């Protein structure tokens with residue numbers, strides 16, 4: 001894939017103290033703006049792979065490059081900068097700061113990333129307006145934006161986490177099982193909003209879930225056991 005946004009090549013990763021590789025992936029590429037559904041059974045390494053894609057973990061060998069930059073070539077501070085510039089992360093537990101308001105949570109990446117602050121400032125009259133734009137894009141009205149995160153429902157927190165991932169239009173959004181706490185209707189509404197917001201931002205999306213029913217909503221489906229040479233025998237239960 002020419003000019004892939006995300007490129008994995010000959011990646012091998014073992015958790016410290018483990019005698020076995022958790023992941024051994026010859027190649028995986030994601031194009032700019034592409035939406036990828038990553039699935040596989042519990043424990044097969046989906047969250048570990050997301051951490052490697054986002055430069056939170058480094059492989060023992062091989063290359064993981066985002067926007068042409070190999071995470072392994074960066075010192076820790078530069079890695080943190082590249083991550084906040086280029087990656088929006090939606091965690092399973094959302095990881096909002098509880099005493100900040102919804103809007104303050106959404107604006108956090110702009111505090112730490114000049115690139116995202118400038119991108120946000122180009123798009124709206126003020127950062128506040130841009131934060132509200134992404135909250136609105138995730139179906140949250142202005143009344144929610146000034147409420148502390150700990151006073152929001154689970155569904156609202158999840159939408160705030162998505163708006164925070166999207167502000168400043170990072171190249172890549174990764175989402176780790178963000179729909180696992182939702183019923184089917186709310187899951188579908190959330191996915192509709194997230195997919196349209198990623199399209200508007202021009203962000204690629206790598207979305208992890210056990211729930212294969214939502215797979216057709218994505219541009220591409222990737223079975224982790226199918227591409228992981230360390231996962232002998234896992235494919236049968238994927």
Ligand SMILES: Nc1ncnc2c1ncn2[C@@H]1O[C@H](COP(=O)(O)OP(=O)(O)OP(=O)(O)O)[C@@H](O)[C@H]1O
Pocket residue numbers: 015016022040041042043044045046047048049
């Ligand atoms: N911090 C850690 N230290 C050591 N081993 C870990 C750590 N985190 C995960 N593992 C191990 O790595 C393997 C892959 O775990 P991971 O959480 O990536 O799987 P997963 O596919 O995301 O699972 P699930 O669908 O249940 O969330 C598991 O065997 C797990 O025990």
